[in-house]
Amino acid sequence: MRVVLAEDSVLLREGLVRLLGSAGIEVVASVADADGLLRAVDEHEPDLVVTDVRMPPSHTDEGLRAALVLRSQRPALAILVLSQYVEERYATRLLSTATGGIGYLLKDRVADVEEFLDAVRRIAAGGTALDPEVVAQLLLRGRSDPLDRLTRREYEVLSLIAEGRSNTGIAEALVVSESAVGKHINNIFAKLDLSGADKDHRRVLAVLRFLKV
Template identity: 65%
Template sequence: MRVVIAEDSVLLREGLVRLLADAGIETAATVGDGPALPGAVAEHRPDLAIVDVRMPPSFTDEGLRAALRVREENPGMPILVLSQYVEERYATDLIGGGAEGVGYLLKERVADVAEFIDAVRRIAAGGTVIDAEVIGQLLGRRRGGDPLGELTPREREVLGLMAQGLTNGAIAERLVVTDGAVEKHISGIFLKLGLQPGEGAHRRVMAVLAYLGHR
C-alpha cells in the first residue's frame, strides 16, 4: 500500500511516515499544505491520502477542501482526515460525497498504533471509519421529529458501529451477540429509515449518511 500525507506539523508528519513504514505501508509523498495535495495525488496515485483538516495558509479548512477536491478529481480515492478537535461539519461534508473509502479521526487516535493502522487499511479497502467521539456528539444532537428518534437504543448503537465501518460480524463481536441478531437490528434500522430492499447494498451507506447528516 502507498499513501500521500498532507500535514503541516513536521513532527507528526514524520511520525506518521515511521508508523506506516513499520506496518509495511509506503509513504509516496508528503506535503505541508492543502493546495499541494491534489498535485501529489495526481503524481503518485496512492492507495490512500491522509490529510490534516487545518493547514496553511489560514489554518481553517484547507485540508478538508483539498480532500474534497481530490475526491472530485479521483472518484473513490480513499481519504483519511485527521483533526485536532471534534468538528461534526467536517465529517458530514466529507462523507456527503459518498461513504466508501472515507475516514475522519481525531489526531489522538494515532497514539493507538494498532487501531490507527487498522483504520488506514480499512479505509484504503473502501471502508468507512468515523471517530467514536464525533459519532457520540452527533448522536447526542438527535431530538424530537428526527427519523432516527424511532430507533431503539440498540439500533442506534448498531448504526453507530456501522458508521465506524464495522462489518456485521465485527459488530456482533463488539456487542457480544449473534450475527443473526445484528442482521435483525440492521433490518429494523433500514425499515425505520424508509430504505427499501430494492436499494441493495447502498442502503448501508445511506443509513450512515442519514446518521451523520441529519440535523
Template identity: 55%
Template sequence: MVLAEDSVILRDGMVELLEARGCRVVATAGTATELLAEVSRHRPDVAVVDVRMPPTHTDEGIRAAVEIRATVPGVGVLVFSQHIENAWASRLLAGGATGVGYLLKERVARTSEFMDALRRVAGGGTALDPEVVDRLVNGERGGRVETLTPREREVLALMAQGRSNRSIAERLVVSERAVEKHVAAVFTKFGLAATQEDNRRVKAVLAYLSETGG
C-alpha cells in the same frame, strides 16, 4: 498513500510507522496545495489529511479533502486531526459514506486501530470516530434505527454505502418513487428537518453508523 501533515517530526514519524507496517507512502505534503498536487500526480488508494494546515492553520486541510473527494474519484480520504470542523466534515461525507474516515488523534489508543481504519478507507469503507458522529448529529442518540421498518432500514443501509435513490431502487427492485418515500420516512423518524437534502442524507447515515457500529 499520500500523507499530509504540517509537523515535520510527526510526518516523518508517521511515514516510518506506516512503512514498517507494509504501507507504501508515495508522497508527503506539508500544505494543502502540495497535498492536492501529490494526489493528482500519484492517484493513491488513500490520502491521510490533517484539518489545520498552512498558511492560516484553520481548515485548509479538510477543504483539500473535500476537493479530493469531488475531483479525484476513487481516492479514499482519512482525516486525522485533533479538531472537528462540523460544516466541512458534513461536506466531506456529502458524496456518500464510502472511502472516507475522520479520526481524532487523541482518541486513537493503538496503532492497530489506525491501521485498520486506514485499510477500511482505502478499500472503500468508512471509519468515523464516535465523537465525530455525535457532533455531526448534534449529540442526539436513542436507538432511532429501531423505529424504522425493515424496508426503511434496508434503504438506510444502502444510503450508508453512498448509493443514490436510483441505485437503491435498482438494488431493491422497486420504483425510485418508493425509495424516495422510504428516505423521507427515515428523515422524519430521525427528526431531520427539511434543509439541504445532501446534509440530511449525511446525518441519517451518521446516525445509522453510530447506532449499528458501522
C-alpha cells in the same frame, strides 16, 4: 496500497510515514501544505490520502478544502482526515461528498496503532471510519423521522456501524451473537428503506442517514 500524506507537523508526519511503512503501506509522498497535497496526488495517483484539516498558511481548513477538491476530481479516491478536535462542519462537508472511502478521526486515535491501521485499510477498501467523538457530536443535531423507527438496540448497532466496526466487533461490544447483530442490521436496512441496495453499500448509506448527511 499507495498513500499521500499531508501534515504540517514534522514529528507527526514522519511518525505516520514510519507507522504506515511498518505495516507494509507505501507512502509515496509526504507534504506539509494543501498545495503540496494537490500536486502530489496529481503526480502519484495514490489509493488513499491522509490529511490534516488545518495546514498553512492560515491553519483553518486548507486540508479539508483540498480533500473536497480531490474528492470532486477523483470520486474513487479514498480520503482519511485527521483533526486535533471534533469540528462538526468539516466532518459534515466531507461526509456529504460520497458514500464510501471516507474517514474522519481525531489525531489521538493514531496512538492506538492497530485501530488506526484497521481504519486506514477499511477506508482504502471503500468503507468508512468515523471517530466515536465525531459521531457523538453529529448526533447532537437530533434524529430524523426514519431513525425514530429504530429500537434502542438497533440504534446502538447503527452507532457502532458509524464508528466503522464489523459485525464481529459490534457483537463483542454489545455482548451478543453475530447472528443477532445480523438480524438487527437487516431490520435497520428495512426501517431506513435500504432493503434493495448492495449490502456493503447499504451500511454506508445507513451511516449517512444516521448522521443526517
